[in-house]
Amino acid sequence: MYECKGNIPILQGSRVRLRKMEAKDARQVFTFWSDCEVTRYMNIESMSAPEDAEDMILLLNRLSRSEDAIRWGIELKENGELIGSCGFNHWQLDGAFKGEIGYELSRLHWRKGYMSEVLGLLHAFGFETMRLNRIEAMVDPRNEPSQRLLEAFGWTREGLLRQVQYTSTGYKDMLIYSLLYEEWLRKEKGAYANS
Numbered sequence: 001m002y003e004c005k006g007n008i009p010i011l012q013g014s015r016v017r018l019r020k021m022e023a024k025d026a027r028q029v030f031t032f033w034s035d036c037e038v039t040r041y042m043n044i045e046s047m048s049a050p051e052d053a054e055d056m057i058l059l060l061n062r063l064s065r066s067e068d069a070i071r072w073g074i075e076l077k078e079n080g081e082l083i084g085s086c087g088f089n090h091w092q093l094d095g096a097f098k099g100e101i102g103y104e105l106s107r108l109h110w111r112k113g114y115m116s117e118v119l120g121l122l123h124a125f126g127f128e129t130m131r132l133n134r135i136e137a138m139v140d141p142r143n144e145p146s147q148r149l150l151e152a153f154g155w156t157r158e159g160l161l162r163q164v165q166y167t168s169t170g171y172k173d174m175l176i177y178s179l180l181y182e183e184w185l186r187k188e189k190g191a192y193a194n195s
Contacts, residue, residue: 002093002130006065008072011125013117018072020061021085025073026054028082032106041140042104043167060087074105074118083109086118091130098134099126115149123153123184133181138165138174147175154187155179 008020021029030053032038036046047053063069071087084105091099101122105115126132139146141160151157155177163171 004064004067004070006061008061008064008070009129011072011121013077013121015077016083016114016117016121017075017077018086018118018121019075021057021071021073021082023054023057025082026050026057029053029057029073029085032084032104035107037107038104041143041146042102043165045168074103074114083114084118086122088122088126088130091132093130093132096134097132098136099130099132100136100138101126102137110145116152119149119153123179127181127184135179137177139177141173141175147177150177150179153179154183156183 010020011018027050030047030050033044033053033056034047039046044056047056060069060071064071069087069089071085073082074084074086075082084103086103087101088099089102103115103118103122105118123135126135137146137150137155138161139150147157156179158176158178161174161176164174165172
């Protein structure tokens with residue numbers, strides 16, 4: 001059975017590296033967590049000071065120690081710049097074997113294919129390391145780029161959850177997407193067969 005206990009492993013892609021965020025990353029992280037275009041569809045408000053980002057990083061790392069969440073910084077391998085974050089907001093290994101992912105990316109790095117690479121790394125970690133059977137994502141109905149990303153990877157849009165999240169602007173509806181292990185495995189085997 002998977003145990004995080006604060007151990008956030010490095011995950012390597014071809015252009016990005018997923019790594020544990022540290023307090024010293026707060027200034028870089030603040031650049032995207034303070035951007036209202038980036039946080040528009042997230043369940044946090046845009047941050048007003050780098051100290052807010054540092055507090056959030058420390059909170060996320062505490063949550064990984066208690067196994068309530070695991071969050072990586074998305075780092076460009078070419079220059080070490082942090083351009084976003086991603087991870088599992090929560091997971092359940094007893095009975096359901098499911099987890100929920102979340103992600104965001106700096107506006108300067110949108111539409112460059114980075115999130116496709118990140119999503120592939122999250123899939124592999126969730127299905128191979130955590131041994132999940134189902135990965136879920138909650139998506140704001142207005143967030144069409146995120147919907148297109150998930151659908152391109154074979155995720156299924158299961159429906160609309162009405163007023164499922166509470167934010168500073170009130171209750172929000174969210175779309176729920178899912179990907180099953182067997183679906184991911186079929187796609188992975190197909191990718192290897194075609195290479």
